[in-house]
Amino acid sequence: MLIVAAVLGGAVAGWMVSDRPGANPSADPSPSAPRDLRASIDQALAPDRAERAALAAEVERLGQAVEGLFGTLPLEDPEPIPDEELPELGGGPGGTAGAGQFDADRLAAARLDPRDIEDLRTRWAAAELAKLEIQDQAIREGWFFTPRHRRELNELENELRTELGESLFDAYLFATGTRNRVLVQQVIPGSSAARAGLQAGDAILLYDGERIFKPGELRIATGRGSRGESVELQVRRGGRTEVLSVERGPLGILLDHRLEEPADK
DSSP, X not given: OHHHHHHHHHHHHHHHHHHSTTOOGGGSOOTTHHHHHHHHHHHHHHHHHHHHHHHHHHHHXXXXXXXXXXOSOOSSOOOOOOGGGSOOXXXXXXXXXXXXXXXXXXXXHTTOOHHHXXXXXXXXXXXXXXXXHHHHHHHHHTOTTSHHHHHHXXXXXXXXXXXXXXXXXXXXXXXXXXXXXXXXXXXXXXXXXXXXXXXXXXXXXXXXXXXXXXXXXXXXXXTSSOTTOEEXXXXXXXXXXXXXXXXSSOOOEEEEEEOOOOSOO
């Protein structure tokens, strides 16, 4: 840019000198002066233009490389999704190794009714095809792996949960290798959980009548209603079902999320 300024300054100064009264007639601008000035400017800008062209080419190359790896970039901003909104249908986030495949032998070993196993297998196939349709639409429309994509999958899971009912949905999660049980890892002394008699190793089944399959579901349930009111907490302890009374609000426990046999068979 300094070169361009110098060229322009010199050209303007030369024009001003030639235009003064008494100036040398031989210094009068000729018809070719504007062309010479443009040529000088173009020459001075040539390196800058070349650098910009090279940068634009590199950006284009990198963009094509990224698109080749991940497909069209999403148009929506990828925002963090709370745990309770993350779908685990078919072994999604939070699933175990090999999650997503339907394991009928696992259900048979858990002594589930053979008719229920076949029904669950049919529902699993339909759900997997529906997931693929959502994925295809998300990729084509540019919202793959965005909040909208996760919401669509979450809605699919909620529909399946409603259709199956809580007991069969528990078996469905177990069959697909998706963690289905929230366990108490540790109880914080002085907490409402400690006062209620909750113990490490307890598997939380129900909170105020609501079935719990994910830690996020428990966090949401404890935040409903009036703080401090007494609610029932149903847990599985040592093969037995225990019903405890806890205060609505933070329980004061550390949680674990595992895969376990269906609670109702």
